[in-house]
Amino acid sequence: MTSVAELMENDGMLCPQCGRSHHGDLGKCLISEGAAGELPELLGEYMAEHPYVIFDEGTEEAAGDYVLGILDGAGITYSRHTVRRKHPAPDELMVGEVFMRCPPDSDCIIAVGSGVLNDTGKILASQKHIPQVTVATAPSMDGFASASSAMDIGGLKVSLDTKCPDAVIGDTAILKNSPVHMIRSGIGDMLAKYVSLAEWKISHIINGEYYCPRVADLVAESLRRCVDSSEKAVEKDPRALSDLMGGLVLSGLTMNYAGMSRPASGGEHYISHIIDMRHLEFGTPWDLHGIQCGISTLKVIRAYEKLRTYRPDPVHAEKAAASFDYGTWSLKLRSFLGRSADVLIENEKKERKYDPDSRRKRTSRIVAEWDRILKVIDELPASDDLEGFMKKIGHPTEFSEIGISREEEDTAFLMTKDIRDKYVLSTLLWDLGIIDEFV
Numbered sequence: 001m002t003s004v005a006e007l008m009e010n011d012g013m014l015c016p017q018c019g020r021s022h023h024g025d026l027g028k029c030l031i032s033e034g035a036a037g038e039l040p041e042l043l044g045e046y047m048a049e050h051p052y053v054i055f056d057e058g059t060e061e062a063a064g065d066y067v068l069g070i071l072d073g074a075g076i077t078y079s080r081h082t083v084r085r086k087h088p089a090p091d092e093l094m095v096g097e098v099f100m101r102c103p104p105d106s107d108c109i110i111a112v113g114s115g116v117l118n119d120t121g122k123i124l125a126s127q128k129h130i131p132q133v134t135v136a137t138a139p140s141m142d143g144f145a146s147a148s149s150a151m152d153i154g155g156l157k158v159s160l161d162t163k164c165p166d167a168v169i170g171d172t173a174i175l176k177n178s179p180v181h182m183i184r185s186g187i188g189d190m191l192a193k194y195v196s197l198a199e200w201k202i203s204h205i206i207n208g209e210y211y212c213p214r215v216a217d218l219v220a221e222s223l224r225r226c227v228d229s230s231e232k233a234v235e236k237d238p239r240a241l242s243d244l245m246g247g248l249v250l251s252g253l254t255m256n257y258a259g260m261s262r263p264a265s266g267g268e269h270y271i272s273h274i275i276d277m278r279h280l281e282f283g284t285p286w287d288l289h290g291i292q293c294g295i296s297t298l299k300v301i302r303a304y305e306k307l308r309t310y311r312p313d314p315v316h317a318e319k320a321a322a323s324f325d326y327g328t329w330s331l332k333l334r335s336f337l338g339r340s341a342d343v344l345i346e347n348e349k350k351e352r353k354y355d356p357d358s359r360r361k362r363t364s365r366i367v368a369e370w371d372r373i374l375k376v377i378d379e380l381p382a383s384d385d386l387e388g389f390m391k392k393i394g395h396p397t398e399f400s401e402i403g404i405s406r407e408e409e410d411t412a413f414l415m416t417k418d419i420r421d422k423y424v425l426s427t428l429l430w431d432l433g434i435i436d437e438f439v
């Protein structure tokens with residue numbers, strides 16, 4: 001089993017499988033019981049004398065005394081700030097607040113939290129050009145080691161290029177206090193890798209997109225590790241939590257290695273993005289990122305299973321494409337997504353995925369490579385098994401459980417092909433002219 005530490009040792013070496021060298025910017029990843037005890041040493045390495053520690057109310061309650069106790073015990077003078085908002089979101093208010101409270105002489109950010117705090121810390125650290133250490137409070141998502149921040153800007157979901165934290169600490173003494181829903185969310189974010197890996201390979205076959213089997217293997221390995229430890233992780237077994245945390249960090253690192261989000265995010269993530277977009281615009285129901293991704297994964301795998309029984313028909317694809325009208329479709333995008341749709345419509349002007357010639361080219365590749373595509377689909381887990389596993393660990397399996405209707409779920413799936421220039425199941429179904437039959 002490849003550990004994060006081993007990976008980091010080989011960082012930057014030429015990859016024999018794809019010929020590129022894979023870089024991850026994460027300096028250190030410390031996962032163990034008591035790992036936060038290494039904080040003073042880390043600060044010493046960064047020659048940081050005035051760290052700025054940021055919390056929200058929940059993370060302060062979960063780990064405040066513990067983390068600050070370690071700093072106090074080492075005689076470190078620090079500044080601290082706790083964001084006291086009912087639902088802290090990664091938005092301008094959050095960033096503005098932690099920025100304004102940050103003393104000018106701060107020389108290291110210690111972000112205590114998970115998704116929101118980690119992403120906010122990354123912005124602060126990259127703007128101030130100082131190191132960042134993230135002390136995870138929950139193994140809830142795989143973005144710890146990513147070099148971007150998922151933010152809400154002007155009411156829209158935006159991914160900002162920031163920087164990877166210099167160190168991530170997963171101290172099981174803290175992680176074992178995570179709410180079980182957040183642990184399930186981390187597992188759901190990992191389950192998404194079944195789909196992201198399959199779609200990466202499928203797009204490689206159809207579009208010749210860059211693909212590295214070594215990176216894909218690493219993700220598959222971290223997924224296996226997380227699935228194996230899931231049952232015990234939801235019981236808060238420290239060993240299982242550290243396996244889950246390690247898998248999540250590794251998964252995030254693979255996005256740095258590939259220089260793209262492909263290894264860890266596919267169409268299932270786009271369903272989750274759409275739910276987030278609608279929540280921001282219309283206040284509709286939502287849940288944690290990983291929970292949304294977990295449910296979406298099951299939905300997408302069910303659709304892939306259905307696709308296995310289909311034989312591509314280029315004549316049908318041509319007919320279906322001829323009856324598609326982008327003007328009507330863009331109105332639907334606008335009514336379902338609100339202002340976020342403008343970005344998607346603008347993207348299509350550059351991507352031109354609906355262009356008849358590019359569609360025809362892809363469809364003929366699909367027809368020619370159908371057996372290879374089926375082989376990739378065959379590697380996906382059976383949806384019934386996946387559903388059974390999710391139920392066993394208490395992970396929701398239906399969108400209705402998180403307040404999302406069947407109609408919204410289907411429309412979100414249809415729109416996943418429009419989110420970014422990434423070839424996903426819905427694009428494949430559209431290319432074959434059978435997308436409407438799948439919702």
Ligand SMILES: [Zn+2]
Pocket residue numbers: 015016017018019020022212213214215
């Ligand atoms: Zn490679």
Ligand SMILES: [Zn+2]
Pocket residue numbers: 141142189265269289293
């Ligand atoms: Zn994710």
